[in-house]
Amino acid sequence: DAKTTQPPSMDCAEGRAANLPCNHSTISGNEYVYWYRQIHSQGPQYIIHGLKNNETNEMASLIITEDRKSSTLILPHATLRDTAVYYCIACMDSNYQLIWGAGTKLIIKP
C-alpha cells in the first residue's frame, strides 16, 4: 500500500470549512484513497473514499488531484463534534488490510 503523509495537527473555527490535506505521491493506479476519523477513545468511523473522481457524501467531500498524488478532505461546516484524528489511507479495493499512519489531529474551536 502507498504511504500517505498528513500534517500532525490543524485548527479550524466552528462553522468554517475544514480542509485536510494528504500526500500519497507513490499511489498506484488501483489504489483508492480512504478517509476515516477517530474521536477520542472511540473506534474509527468511515468518512469517504475515492479513486480518481471527486466524491461527496453527507459527511464530507473528497478532492483528488488529477495526478492522484494528493487529496483533500473537506468538512464543509465544521462543528465541535468534528474534533478528531483524521486518517488518510491508500489501499487497493481488494485488500482489506488498512495501514494506519499518524493522521491529522483536527481541533475545532468555538
Add this chain to the structure above:
Amino acid sequence: GAVVSQHPSRVICKSGTSVKIECRSLDFQATTMFWYRQFPKQSLMLMATSNEGSKATYEQGVEKDKFLINHASLTLSTLTVTSAHPEDSSFYICSATEGRSYNEQFFGPGTRLTVL
C-alpha cells in the same frame, strides 16, 4: 445500519489472568473481521485478520498463542488475551467488513483493557 458492538467496553484484570473480548456485527454478516490494538497517543496497529470458519492470520510480531482469535460465525469474533500482563494494557478495537467491492470497514467502540 452496519453496527459493530464490542463487549466489554472496559475491563480491569490481574496479571496472569485471561480476558475475552467479543466483537459482534449486529445487522450484517461479516465475512472478515479485524482486531487492532492502540496504545495511548499512537495509531491503530493491526493484530490479526479472521474469516469465519478459518484460522486467523496474525501480523508479524503478534503471538498467536497469546492472542487467541475465534471467528465462529458470520456475526461473532472473540479475542482472548491469555495470561495478561501489564504491557498488554491497551485499547483493543475490532472491525468488520461485509465483503462488498470496497474497503469500508465498520468499527466497534473499542475495549479498554487494564492489567494490574
